Every structure is written in C-alpha cells, then in structure tokens.
Amino acid sequence: MLVSYFKVYVACQSMLIVLVGAVPEYHIDQEGIAASRAELAKHIHFADNFTSIVTEWYLIEQEAYKVSLASSLFFAGLLIGNITFGPLSDKLGRKPVYISGSLTNLTFAVGIAVYALLGYCVREWRYLALVSNTPGVLFLLLSFMLPESPRWLYSQGKTAEAEDVLQYIALGNGKERLNLKLKPSAGIMRKDESAPGILNLVKHPVLRWRTIVLMYIWYVCSFVYYGLTLNAGELRGNLYLNVALTGLVEVPAFPLCMFFIEKSWSGRRKTMTCFLMFAGFACIFTMFLPTNAGPFLSPTLLALCGKMMVSAAFNIVYIYTSELYPTVLRNAGLGVCSMSCRFGGILAPFVPSMKSLSASVPFVVFGISGLSAGFLTLLLPETLNKPIAESIEDLQSPKYQVLKNEEAEQTS
Template identity: 90%
Template sequence: MALELEEAFGAAGEFGGGQRRLTAFLVLLQVYVACQSMLIVLVGAAPEYHIDQEEVPVSRAELAKHVHFASNFTSIVTEWYLIEQEAYKVGLASSLFFAGLLIGNITFGPLSDKLGRKPVYISGSLTNLTFAVGIAVYALLGYCVREWRYLALVSNTPGIIFFLLSFMLPESPRWLYSQGKTAEAEHVLQYIALGNGKERLNLKLKPSAGTLRKDESTPGILNLVKHPVLRWRTVILMYIWYVCSFVYYGLTLNAGELRGNLYLNVALYGLVEVPAFPLCMFFIEKSWSGRRRTMTSFLVFAGFACILALFLPTNAGLLFSPTLLALCGKMMVSAAFNIVYIYTSELYPTVLRNAGLGVCSMSCRFGGILAPFVPSMKSLGPFVPFVVFGISGLSAGFLTLLLPETLNKPIAESIEDLQIPKYQVLRNKKVNQSEENT
C-alpha cells in the first residue's frame, strides 16, 4: 500500500539512532565553523608593544628594528608588524571572511532549492549553542598552540575531515519528494530505517505532485517591495538583522582588545551565550512578553550594557568592569539573534517566507563585514567601539516596537491575508469550521 510521506517517516523512524548520528555530525561541524569565525581573534591578536623612538618609522623594515612586543605568542601582527598605519589589514582580513559568507549566502541559498540540501550542505539544523561552545574550544586551542601558523593549521584541518565525511549524508527525503523524485525519496527512507536498526521495509510512497506546473507561479522577491506592509516590515527587519550581526560579531572580535587574559576573554565570550538560548526560549512563549517585547528588551539591554561601559574605570573589579558589561551585552544580543530567526519567519506569509529570510540574511552578512573594523576605532578613544555598538543596539530595539506581535496569532498564508486584521482571520476560520461541523 502506498504511504503518505509522514506515514513513511513514522515507519522508518522519526528520530532514531541514524538521525541522531547525522545530527551529531552536523552539531560537531558547528565547532569547526566557530573556530573559522574566530580565527582572526587569536591569529591576528596584537600584543602590547612599545617603539623605542619618538617618531614611528614609515617603512616596515625600520619598524621591525624599533618595535618590541611583550607577549609569548605569535600572530600575523607580530610577524608582519601590522601595527600603527598597517593595523587596518587585520580587520580587513576578518571582513573578507564575512564577505565570503555573503557570497555563499547569495549563491548557495537558491542553489539548495534546485540541487538539494546535501550538495550545498544544508541537510540539518545546526544549533547556535554548539557555535558558542566552539568559540570556547577555539580559545583552548589558542592557549595550547601559541604559534599562529600551527594554530591556523589545527583549526582548519577538521574542515578536510568534515568534507570527506559529508559524503555519508543522505539527501533530504522531503526535498526529493517535493521535487517529484519519489523513488529516490524511498531509497533514503530505507537508509534511515536501516540506520535506526529496523529490518528492511517495503516502503512505497504515493506519487508526488512534484514541482509547480508551468501555469502556476510563486510570488517573487519583488513582492517584498511592492506591498507597503511588507516593504516597511522588510526594511525594519533588515536593519535588525544587520545590527544583531554587527553587535554580535563586533563584541566577539573585540574580545582580543580587552584587558586581562586573552584566551580567557575569548572563552568567556563564547560560554556567555549558553544561558542566552534558554532565556529567549522562556520569554518568547509568555503572553506578557512575546516575540516583540522580548526582542526589544534584549536589544535595548545590549545597547545599555555597551553604553554603561563608558562610565566604568578600566581598573575596577570584575563586578564593575567594562569586560563584565561587554559580556552581558554579548549574552543579550546573542539571545536577540536567536529570536530574530523565529520572529522573522512568523512575520512573512508562507509564500514569501524564504524570500524574506533570504533578504534579511544578506543584510546580516553586511553587519559581519563591517564589525571587524569597529574594534580598531579605539584609536579615536578607548570606548568608541562600545558607543557604536550601544547606539546600534538601542536603535534596533526601539525599531522592533514598530513590528506586530506574532505570539498565538495566525500566520499569513498569502499576501492577501496581510490586508485582513488578525481577528478577522481567526473569525473566518471559526466560521468555516462551524459550517463544516453542521
């Protein structure tokens, strides 16, 4: 007997041993991704130094004769003397990494819908929590490996292993089924069943409708601009995503600029995100807070934490230090970053959800591109980076108040649903249900 896709999943095993092994593989991948994102913090770390003459030499050769570094680790800064007028190159290297993420987002996002999830490596949900732990792991690696070339080698080598192991990942059966590739979807479901310790099953799926017919069309990305409601919603969301990325990566990369132990600072900037995830999950489901108020609160608190760092002396104790406020700001913006994915998906109608998330994700990458340059603004003043992050967080938080609440509200299926008040949508559904019952 032919089965529906959900029935076939039930027979193969919804989340058995096979899926858990694949999930563990993808979760471990996040540790590698975190090391890549944080690579420049230690590889490009600038230790304290002094120049034994009043005028700063212009040429690098002369600078090498007169500069003395005070730390026991090496970096591209100590090897190539990327200080003074050459310091911008460290931020540029990090910025180019995030520019690569932007290109990947533009290229591989649409490609995943055409070629499938496995070829472009989006066949699972990777947790932000593991990413945070990955930052702490990278700090431990940096503490053990002080020579920057070896550190880069150790951090990058797992990428080869993950690439080779990625061939064991099966394609998404849901994607295969949606594309009309029923036989291939059946084969993957058999693979899942065997991985879950089940005997070989005779799984037969019902024929799939496949892709849209030629006379059918899906609303395009231009609809985000054409409709006034979606236009303003998209502009605000793009800015919020940009700020979340800008402040998140800016504070993370700023870990190398703070006083105290460099490796401990980097580890704390990762581990401080761990409580952020349960915090945001708790508040967004409460009727008195919801998505909008929780998002606003976290962004505003992150902004205030950065601003308050201006008024604390750098030699204060741990409980009243700028470092502690920066850590609090990082936790708050990390929680906001987690919420924005859920909130954004609920603000767009189903037919435009992928387009909306794609546009917001691209604006997020621009925040990452600019973030590495902010720590270098300390040359204008020691707390200038915190002012920039603080104003960004506050502005994004207050702009969130212009968006509607989505908790316990029906999600629009089409663009037309956005023109109907939420209570009317609910009333229509109740009327339809009562008519069906009678």
Template identity: 60%
Template structure:
C-alpha cells in the same frame, strides 16, 4: 500521506536523525574556528621601535622593532604595525564581506540545486582556502584567502543549519537550531584553548582548519534533504530518504508512500529563488520585517527584543552607583546582552519556519545578510558617545524595541504546518488544518 505525516510515521527525531543532526551540529565547532581565526592569528603584541620615524622599507623596519611576547601572528611576521596596522582589521573585514556574499550566493543555489551538492562544494573550498591561509607566503594571499574562506564558510554553514532542520520533524526544529548555535559558542571556547597552547600562528591556522577535512570526507554519507526533494516534485527520491531514516530508526517493515506535492518547482521555473521573495506579496512583507529584525522563531522573539531594548534604556538612565545591585547599569547591560543572544538564537529557527522549503535557504541568506551589515556598523556605534554618553544605549534600545514590536506583525508558527511550496502560502493555516481533519473523517468513514 504528506511529508509531515510521513515524519510522524518514520520518527521525527529517531536514532538515525540524532546521528545526522549531531554530525552537522558538531560541524559548528569548525565554523567557529574559522570565524574567530583572525582574533588570535592577527593579534599584535607589545613591541619596541628604536626609531622615531617609521622606515618605508619592511626590511629596515624588521631590524629596529622588537616584539615583547613569545607568540607569533601575521602582525609579527609581516610587521603589520604603525602605518600597516590597518591590514589586520582589513583581513577581518574581508572575511565578513565574504560571509555576506556567501549568504547571498549559497542560499538560492541550495534551493535550486539541492542542499547536499552545495553544502559539499562549500565545505570543500572552505578547507582548501583555509590551508591557503595557513601557508600564505605574504599578506596579500592571506587576505584574499580569508575573503574566500568567508564566502564558503558562511554559505556552507547556512546550508548545514537548514539540513539540521529538514532531517527531523517540525516539532524538533527548535531543539536542533538551538543546539547548532550553542555548539558554535562552544567552538569559540575551544579555539581560545587552542590559542593558549599553540603560540605559532601558522600551526594554529593549520590545526584549526584540519577538522574541516574530517567533516568533508564524512559528509558524503549524508542524504539529501527529503523536504527539498519533495518540494521539487522528486517524490520517489524523497520516499527513499524517508525509508533510509525509517530503517535507521528501527522501523524495517515500514513502507512510505507520499502524495504528489502540489505546486512543486519545475526545473525551468524562473520564479524560484531570491526573485520570489520580491514578487510574492506575503514573502516580500515577511522579508522586509525579518531583515530589520535580523539587523538589530516564534513570537517569543518579541519579548526578548523588547526586554533588551528596555534594559538598554534603563542603562542609559541609571548612574553607575545607583539603583542597587539588580538595577545597576552593568547588570542591566548583561541582561540586555543575554536577551539579545536568546532572540538571535530563536530568529534563526523562526525565519526557517516562515519560508517555504523551495526558498528557505534564500530567505535565510537574505536575512542573515543584513546581520552582516549590522556587524559592520556596530563598531561605529560607540563613537556616538561624542554626542553624549547615553546615545549608544538609545540607539541599541530603540532598535530592540522597534524590532520586537515589528515581530507582532508576523504569524505564529508553533504547532502550524510547514509550507513546502509558495502555493502553500495561498492557503490559510486554518484551512490546511481543516482539510486534514475532513480527509481523516472521510477515511474513517
């Protein structure tokens, strides 16, 4: 049988897969802690400076500044105020620069070396550098550690997302992907609660990083992705993982036997990885469109993005107190934010469905890289108000509309088989489904 048929046999979302998925989904709470850390540990409370001129020496500055609040942060410990205030934003920017690099690095590595070893390496160094941030003796070490936390946290979370997809049957990818993004939002709320009660920044950083140690130790029990093993031609190992899943699903007497994967990647295959996204015409076209969509799952992304763009443009056209409650600019802006968030959730799932298993993480990494660029540029959009109060809404509106219509150029993936290798893209979806029916008819005959 092929892999999709094997998942139907062992169970697409049985008890064992639910436990594996729940573990990786809960990991997003830790990912959210690291992503939001600088928001609280970098907070600058109100302060009073009893000098008109800023002293050059930090020791002198410490004698003349008084902070009003009772919480500590890197700003209060290292006096990152006035001419040094930019260092808080710099630490945040270094983290997001690390995310960008991590997405580029870890995606192709996990496609080449395997999901589990790359994931374990990422979460190990994520925890190490997280503790370095908590105990950093000076700002420079703190900022550098945040850069490396960004690399490992971004790459590790990308691989863990793909694992939640590849442990289960394709019909449950939307569920596991949505749960992952939902739990990340819950993690942000939990981190805010921690920050409310823990007022000392080093202790907050220590507590926020400690769940990572727990997840790292338990991650050794995770199996390798059966889809990745199958795409690499390691059929026997893929069968063992599927057998392990079947046992956990209560199917002890089940025997799984996979057919050899056509076009499986060889160990010396130099064309696998990011280069395949450029060389292969179908992947190249998909990557260009997806990169644009990510910077601003199924084709339902189109409706969400178009609605978001329309909401932005209506917000631009309506004055604050006109149009009634349901057509007020504030309500339309909130609707736009809701639909953009929905589209962002779906695009993760849709992107993973569009790429074959052998380059799935590489594709997700390259596409999410453009999302990081969008995050860097987004803070500058409000400055366009100097050209007119409606200009930022025009920029966001056009981006949403154009991204939504570009999605129409991509294929639908609902109820379609997942490509395991690049060679699978040469065969049309219709032909793949037709061949399955012919083979089934021959077996019945």
C-alpha cells in the same frame, strides 16, 4: 551530531583572526621612526608569548587596518555564500550545499571556547591556523555519510530516491524494512507556488515597511554580535580566557530566549526588544565606569552581558522573521534579511579599532545600534499564538486586519 560538530569548526573560522591577528605587547626603541616597514622592523620589539600576523608583518599603527580587513573579507565571503548557495539548495539539494552551510547555533558558542583552548595550546599562528582549518577536510569527507533530504527529493519528483532515504532512516532507527510506497509526484514545488519573489516584498506597503525594519534588526544583531565577539582580543585580562568566555556566555542565552518567547506576557516582540535594549545599555554603561572599577563592574563583564543579550536576540530573530512573512514569501524574506545580516558582519571588525579615539567609543557604537533596533522592534506586530498568513492575499483579509487592529490597540 555531525552537523553540530561542524558548527564548532565554523566557530573557529569566524574567530580565527582574534588570535591569529592578536597584537602582543610591544615597544619601539626610538620615536619618529620612518613609516617604512623595513625601518620599523629594526626598532620594534614584541613580547614573545605568542606569534601572530601582526608580529610577522608588523601590522601596527598605519598598517593595523589590514587585520580588520582580513576579518571583514571573511564575512564578505559569507555574503557571497549566502547569495550563491541559498538558491542552490532548492536546485541541487540540501546535502551538497550543506558543505557550505550549518544548522545549529549552540555548538557555535562552544566552538568559540574550543578555539580559545586551541589558541592557548598552540601559540605559533601558522600552526594555529593549520589546526583550526584541518577539521574542514574531515567534515567534507564525513558529509558524504549524510542522506539527502527526503522532502526535497519528493518535491523534485524523485520519489524512488525519497523512498530509499526513508528506508535508510527507518533501518537506522532499529525498525524492520518497511513496505513504503510514496504517491508519484512530478514535483510539489510548481511554478505557481514559487512565483512570488523578492519584488513582492517591495510592492505591498505592509511587507515593504516590515522588510525594512527587519533588515535593520538583522544588520544590528550581526553587527553587535560579531563586533563584541571580535572585540574579545581588545578586552583587559587574559586573552584566551576572554575569548572562551565570549563563547560560553552565549550558552544560557538559548534557554532564556526559548522561555520568554513562549509566554503570553512577553512573546516574540517584547522579548526581542528587551534583549536588544539590554545589550545596548550594557555597552553604553561602559563609558560611565570609573577607571578603578572592581572585577564585578568592569567593561569586560558588561561586554559579556551585552554579548549574551544580543546572542539571545539573534536566535529569536530567526523565529520571529519566519512568522512575520506569509508562507509564499518566507524564503525570500529570510534571504533578504540574511543578506543584510552579512553587511553587519563585514563592518563589525573595524569598530574595535575605534578605541584609538577613546576606549569606550566601540561600545557606544554597539550600544546605540542595539537601542535603536530595540525601539524599531516595537513597530512590528506580535506573532505568538497568532495565525500566520499563507499568501499575500491573507494580509488583506478581514481576519488579518482585525488581528492587526487588536495589536495596535495593545501597543497604544
């Protein structure tokens, strides 16, 4: 429950700029006003239904890029955290690094809706930022209640501490104190087991091509997901309702993707392809909508459909990627893909500003990205009910090659 609620806080941080950097309706008294901010402030009038950093520092026209930059810097921070705290979790343990991480995805969607409710109730941007950030202190304090991972403790040779954690878990489950004794361990994670690293993703042709495709898919998932999420402030209609729906529309995506990826007629690859392509088509179709389209055929509705589809694809890619890499390289492969994912988040905030060219341009960019990633997914093998390679040598084994040839025949 603690790590799930923590995801709500993370969602508020990710969405902070959508309301804190929102642009209310405004008009300028005169045309041809000097470009200086002081001169502009004398002649611009914002609607007073809420405040934001835009109304505070007049971040419009030539200064509007600073709002997107603020959001982009948040995702740059995620990239730094990805590079820094991922390896630390193997050295310091899972619990200390959790303070910069999270485990669940469903409550992230709920967190977006919670943030929309906060924004509706708190219209002054400084107070909204304060309310959204304060829970972080509470979660920091509550995190000390979490036990360390007993598996990690045992892998580091800390057998006694692992036994204590297992006793703590047993007592918490209502069991009597156990006579538990683990075999002494000098550390399960020996050097010979952890030797394969990132370079092996490049050395082997199969892994090299697979990694390139997966990196692009992860990039697109993040790019389209956060792009559509941050674009909620640009959609027509009620700002707070749009933000809430952008989060809640993800909820049905979870049972949908879990249902399809376990079916033999769809599996991981086909399901991922369909979700990415549906997200792409939903975005592209917005440019063909007439200006007087009804509520059931509006850019907002299509954007929400696209968000649900890419959210499902984003959830599948975690499972699919872990099954495509041999066990000894799984962490390295997931780490590289996760890094490319952050670059998508860094670029995403700037795409909504392309509406100055045309209202449909941001959606076309997201649509083309989704379609291209969907097509590239077809180049990857299916992993449903297939044995996963344990080592790099398994990729060259006859059994693996037979499975690969069968997959190629099914594709053709």
